[in-house]
Amino acid sequence: MKNDLIELSKSKMIPIKSIVGYSILAIISGMSGFAFITVINKVISMSINPEIPQNGNYLYMFIGAIVVFFITRRWLSGGVISLSQKIFCNMRKDVMKLVIKAPYRNLQESKDQIYATLTSDVHSITNASLSVITFFSSIILIIACFVYMAYLSLSLFGLSIGIIAIGVGIYLLRSRKSDKLLKQARELESDFMNTFNSIIDGAKEININLDKGFDIYNDKLVGIVDKGEKTYTKAFVHYVNSELVSQILFYGLITFVLIYSGSLLELPIDVIIGFVLILLYLLGPIVSVMTLMPSMNQAKVSLGKMNKLKNDLKQMEYNDGIEEKEKRKFHDFNVFGLRDYSFSYGKDKFSVGPINLNINRNDVIFIHGGNGAGKTTFINTVLRLYDLDKGNAYINDQVVSEEDIDGIKELFSPVFSDFYLFDDFYGIENVDIKKVNYFLRLFEMEEKVTLKDGKFSSIDLSTGQRKRLALISSLIEDRPILVLDEWAADQDPYFRHKFYTEIIPEIVREHDKTIIAITHDDKYYDQADRLLKMEYGTLVEFQKKELEPMFSPMSMG
CATH class of the missing domain: 3.40.50.300 (P-loop containing nucleotide triphosphate hydrolases)
Structure with missing residues (x-):
């Protein structure tokens, strides 16, 4: 996928500088949320443990974190919407320019693939362009939480890393089958477009003899659509099941920390509560990463298809126009x-x-x-x-x-x-x-x-x-x-x-x-x-x- 992204960025379809800029903005927004939960954790520790010095500046810290979160999130939301539309339009323009320059006969042979790319693939990549920013900022937040967890308790941190690694491993192993299913589903898009074009191009004949249309619909179209539905459903259900297994392990970890870590590891109550709060906060970015994986993998398939189409069109003998x-x-x-x-x-x-x-x-x-x-x-x-x-x-x-x-x-x-x-x-x-x-x-x-x-x-x-x-x-x-x-x-x-x-x-x-x-x-x-x-x-x-x-x-x- 990295090579596909590099090639698309060179064609200026995906503005990498904009993505980097909005990713930094997303990190600032996420870190402001992390700062908010850190301040909460500190206030709770002060309430539980009277030995901790009281500080009256926490109100300003809360307000500061909220203001930074609101401003960055507002800028980020508007920017991401604009960026996604720019990517969407650039992709369509880039492919259409290649189509205009392509030889007629080759174009006729590739039209089903072109239709599928301009509809299904472009939308998949555009949606993933939004996910990339969230995905990247979630990874940064996970790292920040890990650092803070290690600061609170190295023993609990080691245990947490082990459980999380097991959950991620299960998710990645099970998601391989989902990735294969997504590729199969994408191949069905070209078959659907081929059938759709036969209905559109043969509309006059079908209008005169509806049996032709119903035969195409019942014998071909329904089969393709139903197979696509089952394949997509199966792929996403695999992702969901993997995600649920990982979440169960995570909830088990929280239960253990809350009930047994005090007696087994002799940790003070304020550290336990703070650790649990961080785990609860960490759950959001981890679930976000797992939820975004299907769309990211779907975009990977679409990127491969789009680059193959672009390369096929570029290898054709081009007519660049005459001066x-x-x-x-x-x-x-x-x-x-x-x-x-x-x-x-x-x-x-x-x-x-x-x-x-x-x-x-x-x-x-x-x-x-x-x-x-x-x-x-x-x-x-x-x-x-x-x-x-x-x-x-x-x-x-x-x-x-x-x-x-x-x-x-x-x-x-x-x-x-x-x-x-x-x-x-x-x-x-x-x-x-x-x-x-x-x-x-x-x-x-x-x-x-x-x-x-x-x-x-x-x-x-x-x-x-x-x-x-x-x-x-x-x-x-x-x-x-x-x-x-x-x-x-x-x-x-x-x-x-x-x-x-x-x-x-x-x-x-x-x-x-x-x-x-x-x-x-x-x-x-x-x-x-x-x-x-x-x-x-x-x-x-x-x-x-x-x-x-x-x-x-x-x-x-």
């Missing part, structure tokens, strides 16, 4: 070429390529093919969402070097079939309001949506209308190549016709765009400059003269 001056490096291309582009999901799994293709500026390219032919996979390789097994990209017949390859992404602005419509023009500086309004009119959305505070007034629209807004956002990005995956599938017949016959020609001609579109609208294939067909991962291009029979009146009638 502003480099963003338009390839925007003036005439020909964008692909040579021997190949990608495979793994050995003996589906693959695409090798593909050789030249995309000329202002081309309108339609790609069609059956389901599972590899169209979307091919597009993902072009967009560099998937890392190639082999192949090179060319700009104007010049190969793009490895150090510049991320700049290829700056050529494209896609609208995926499973698109996400953002509620603002993120990543676009100085949004051209006139241009947005122009496109709203072109896409016949001006009566549905306006610009409000620099963003769309509403995105609560039909799927087809939301796709129009997504394409408008892509156009405002002003990148040279638009990539559209089944964009027109959700448009009504009238607007689909307008899109192919009016909008595409206008944005190519007036806005200098190149278009790559996956489409099955064969009625409009004649609007393409080039038609490509994907068959089992291989791309085949039809010549224009081969397309003419497809669009003759007889073939279309």
Whole structure:
């Protein structure tokens, strides 16, 4: 756990200086409480033993201890609340920044682990950050009490240390099994998130056929949740049983000191009472330490999981973004070429390529093919969402070097079939309001949506209308190549016709765009400059003269 904490502190998720400062404050607060019990002990000794000189300053000592306790506890409480929230927010920001920079495919494979980390692990570590201060100050108080006990009676102190050591040993031995159970319970969190995501992602299918949902719930989700409940319960019950055994030994020690120490060890009554008072006061910090151990161990598991996730994300090939001056490096291309582009999901799994293709500026390219032919996979390789097994990209017949390859992404602005419509023009500086309004009119959305505070007034629209807004956002990005995956599938017949016959020609001609579109609208294939067909991962291009029979009146009638 120490190494995990060091790594997190280096990332500035856990501000170690703040924790040290608040720990010192907690010690002062705890020692003021210890001073209070010491003064009580002294006053009791004075009352019992008249030989002890009377001192009238104890009232001021009481008041001083109470004032110091109140002030330090108040500062500590506010500081700890602020610190815990800072740790919580820093952890989330740190992980999310890594997520943003991570490659798409790796991110999809790790999303369940990421969800579990951002929910369960972050909360565990945040709660433990509060416990660390209490845990540390309790240890200091225990040491202070030990010193005072040794001062009162070395013989009773030796006996007490022996009993306490036995109790701690029993607790540590029994807690090993609890630690293993906590690790098992944490593993179930990823399984729960995986099942939860299948319910959320498949919500439409489940809504149509509730039996699917109830099968997932009854056959999978309930089992995971119940197992998690039993595992967590078993782990914490082990901790509680260990704690109770230790407390019984402690109460036995107090009973022995109070009843037998006077006769066996010939100790005066004021020392016995003082020792018992210290033992009673010591019980609080000891119980506190034992109570905090489960959350500390749970945090240890979470720290390990979080650091593993961070290391996994860091080991991925990062996209740190492209400097502003480099963003338009390839925007003036005439020909964008692909040579021997190949990608495979793994050995003996589906693959695409090798593909050789030249995309000329202002081309309108339609790609069609059956389901599972590899169209979307091919597009993902072009967009560099998937890392190639082999192949090179060319700009104007010049190969793009490895150090510049991320700049290829700056050529494209896609609208995926499973698109996400953002509620603002993120990543676009100085949004051209006139241009947005122009496109709203072109896409016949001006009566549905306006610009409000620099963003769309509403995105609560039909799927087809939301796709129009997504394409408008892509156009405002002003990148040279638009990539559209089944964009027109959700448009009504009238607007689909307008899109192919009016909008595409206008944005190519007036806005200098190149278009790559996956489409099955064969009625409009004649609007393409080039038609490509994907068959089992291989791309085949039809010549224009081969397309003419497809669009003759007889073939279309």
